[in-house]
Amino acid sequence: MPAIPTRTRLTRRLRSACGEGVADDFRCVQAGGDFFGVSWPIAHAAFVAHVEESLAAPPPVSVLGIDEICRGKRRWAQEAATGRWVLVADRWLTGIVDAAGTAGLLAHVEGRTAASVAAWLTEQPQGWREQVTHVADRFHLVRLANDMLTQVRQRATRQLRGRRGRARDPEWANRRRLLTGHERLRPEAFARMWNGLLDADEVGVEILHAYTVKERLRHLLDLAPAPGTSVPDRAVISHRLWRFFDQAASCDIPEVHRLAETVETWWPAIEAGLITGYSNARSEGYNRLGKHEGRNAFGFRNTRNQQRRIRWGLHPPTPAETAIICHEMPG
Incomplete structure (x- = not known):
């Protein structure tokens, strides 16, 4: 019969329902197989047949x-x-x-x-x-700048204090404020951080210089246009880039110099991102959703199964x- 293929005990309707159920309703293949009363290989084959055609060729993208x-x-x-x-x-x-x-x-x-x-x-x-x-x-420049600032803080504390940071140290007490954007800090919180680090002598001055470099880079990256807005003027981009490099060059902090060298190496790609506004934010979001799919399936042992399941x-x-x-x- 057309509904029952040769040498099979399952109808096409059952296989179709099982494949659709595994694809859309159940957390894992085994749960779908248990619900429809079939084995794992049969449920998995039904799922593959259900999704393979839709995932065969990528749609046009720009x-x-x-x-x-x-x-x-x-x-x-x-x-x-x-x-x-x-x-x-x-x-x-x-x-x-x-x-x-x-x-x-x-x-x-x-x-x-x-x-x-x-x-x-x-x-x-x-x-x-x-x-x-x-x-x-x-490139994840803001995170790289934050990592640079953390490395400067830790190194300066070890070199100038001869130990790790402690709760009573100003640089340790303000470690989270240092990684927060300037515009997100309340004026009194920023003043408390700045004055507290200035009182820490050489440790605080070095950390504040690295903090200023980090903020210069964020100020440059803020020029990336939002969807539907105009492209930033190249003169403004050049000016903010010069301010970042000038701030980085006015010190002898090795971590700051490495950050500046990275920006110089990747500048063509960074400039393209500032002009076009295209970013990798959607890729990061899909990575998070892909991890959720892996948890819902209770893990994957086969790479091909993982790729297919997450893509679907x-x-x-x-x-x-x-x-x-x-x-x-x-x-």
């Missing part, structure tokens, strides 16, 4: 967002000859998303190298690649599905 996500713990092994521990498996996936549209997560590529991303792009049709105008992978969990509804949802909603 801006790609790229960011990596860790899919598990690293694995180490001890060499028998030397006794040294070596890295056996570094489990990373690189997510490629539609950074400017609604296509969602397009692919998960094994590894986190440029070669793996380039290989995936090469596999796509030529017409699809020609529609891509930008690739957004903005972050896959936007098709126009037909959207029409059905709108039709079922009251009013």
Whole structure:
């Protein structure tokens, strides 16, 4: 019969319902199999058949967002000859998303190298690649600046005090305020932090200089236009960039110099982000949602299953599905 394929005991309707249930209603494949009274391999095969066609080819996009996500713990092994521990498996996936549209997560590529991303792009049709105008992978500069400030604080405390920071030290008491943007601090909180660090002599002066460099960089990055706003003037970008480099060059703090060298190395990409306004924020959001999918499935052992499950969990509804949802909603 058409409803029952040859040499099978399950109807097509049951397989279809099982695949749809695993894809949309159940936390894991085993839960769907238990509900429909089938084994895990049958439920998983039904799920694959249900989602494979929708995930086969990525939709047209113009801006790609790229960011990596860790899919598990690293694995180490001890060499028998030397006794040294070596890295056996570094489990990373690189997510490629539609950074400017609604296509969602397009692919998960094994590894986190440029070669793996380039290989995936090469596999796509030529017409699809020609529609891509930008690739957004903005360096995490604000976090890097905050890390620089933390390193300066810790090093200055160890060198000048000969110990780790303690609760009575001004730099330790203000460690969270130092990482907070200036505009987010109340005037009295900022004055308390600034005056307290000035009273800490050499430790406070060095930390405040690094704090000023960090704020200069944030002031530069604030020029990135929001959607629908005008592009910042290049003269303003050049002026704020000069103020950042001038502040960084007026000290002999090695951590500050490394930050300035990083900005200089990545400046073409940073400038493109300031002019176009494209960022990697959507990629970061999809990474968080992908981790939720992994927790809901109680973990993955197979990389291919993980990629498929997360992609479907972050896959936007098709126009037909959207029409059905709108039709079922009251009013």
